[in-house]
């Protein structure tokens with residue numbers, strides 16, 4: 001009898017895992033169960049081109065729906081897994097169906113962190129994680145109307161940039177003393193604050209939102225210091241939480257994510273986990289939970305091998321990108337633990353520079369704004385773990401390619 | 407629907423019917439073409455969707471834009487006929503296009 005692999009969650013991780021399983025030689029059934037009504041789609045454009053209106057739902061799909069059937073991959077969309085029974089090797093769906101698996105992959109991702117402030121469920125207040133969220137947000141967009149973004153992370157800033165382009169008066173409220181505080185150096189935060197100000201977005205930092213006011217619809221956002229901001233639309237972007245509950249209930253180890261090894265294995269030899277829901281060991285950076293598409297995809301390839309009885313460790317260097325206005329930000333590596341930041345290019349006057357993060361003279365990570373070459377080449381420099389000559393890094397009179405090959 | 411032909415590194419040919427207005431990369435995704443990774447999903451940020459455009463098709467496909475050229479300038483295994491397939495739009499004109507998939511995208 002042919003074997004069955006069940007994949008829970010139908011997003012980036014699943015969309016890579018299912019075809020990779022076929023490529024690794026999995027001949028049995030592949031069933032992907034996802035609770036959203038759409039075939040796996042790209043999330044990054046949600047706060048970029050999709051919100052902007054440049055892309056439709058069809059353009060977002062990672063693969064067109066019929067492609068899955070062609071490769072013998074069954075999508076069960078709009079269905080939710082309620083429980084895993086590792087003893088009988090079954091999953092139970094919300095509608096009561098019980099499905100048997102030989103191998104199981106947890107690709108349950110993450111969900112937005114919600115705020116529990118007064119008025120937080122007024123109409124016009126939204127989070128941004130899936131297509132439906134953005135469709136709701138779009139309904140409130142209008143020229144000259146006021147938008148307030150709570151949280152100055154990448155998603156908040158991307159949303160601010162797009163709503164500003166769509167003609168809205170945008171304010172970003174960030175609790176920390178600078179935007180992107182969790183992910184970049186002060187130099188890079190300052191750069192993004194400058195550009196947003198130049199574009200006409202009002203960024204307020206060091207400010208705590210204390211509630212939302214309005215009759216049925218939100219009308220203003222109130223802050224702890226007594227200030228308030230008019231709002232026709234509020235988008236809250238204050239981070240995500242990994243969906244670990246199914247794994248926990250099945251007695252699999254979790255921390256800030258389902259714990260896996262570098263082959264994506266959980267403690268159960270028949271269960272792997274992939275993507276935003278996992279914490280995995282990284283050779284360079286220790287135990288990490290990453291929230292990025294490349295992470296989901298690379299882990300998925302390793303998982304496919306594992307499920308087919310092969311060994312392909314996940315060792316790829318983390319990377320990420322963010323598009324705002326005419327700024328193409330590409331980030332290689334993780335900057336955690338850096339002791340030095342050096343800048344190449346004019347961060348204060350231009351819109352093109354690179355910020356290198358070093359630890360004891362070795363390159364840990366780099367944030368590149370409109371510097372694709374620095375990004376591509378730095379990936380190699382980081383993996384090589386060699387001592388870097390800082391004077392060379394910052395010498396912007398020479399092409400980066402020349403510098404690193406010299 | 408225009409057909410795009412992907413010649414894999416081992417010589418295998420995969421023909422994919424692609425949607426007009428989408429990208430060659432998207433066609434590769436639908437056809438689950440091995441060797442096209444496309445980590446950024448078409449944002450021109452990763453250079454893991456590289457293909458070598460068959461010489462006969464170079465003119466019809468046209469040149470890369472500036473950012474793409476910069477990415478290709480430092481991507482691994484680049485040839486003069488390299489393109490990032492997410493930046494090549496599928497049109498009627500490209501029906502029958504032949505592209506070769508590199509051995510490695512990293």
Ligand SMILES: Cc1cc2nc3c(=O)[nH]c(=O)nc-3n(C[C@H](O)[C@H](O)[C@H](O)COP(=O)(O)OP(=O)(O)OC[C@H]3O[C@@H](n4cnc5c(N)ncnc54)[C@H](O)[C@@H]3O)c2cc1C
Pocket residue numbers: 008009010011012013014033034035036043044045046047079080081082107108109110111128129130155243246274275276277290291292293294296319320321322323
């Ligand atoms: C607005 C936005 C912008 C982003 N921009 C970027 C970017 O520029 N670059 C980048 O690299 N990353 C970006 N990301 C992050 C990226 O989208 C995630 O890292 C990626 O989606 C992770 O994929 P995943 O498959 O692990 O999980 P998810 O995408 O979270 O998908 C998990 C899926 O599983 C479903 N699910 C969960 N539990 C169950 C269950 N029990 N039964 C059935 N289904 C279930 C969920 O509903 C969801 O559909 C962005 C994210 C957002 C929201």
Ligand code: FES
Pocket residue numbers: 431443444445446447448449450451452453454455490491492493
């Ligand atoms: S898919 Fe990333 S550059 Fe083409």
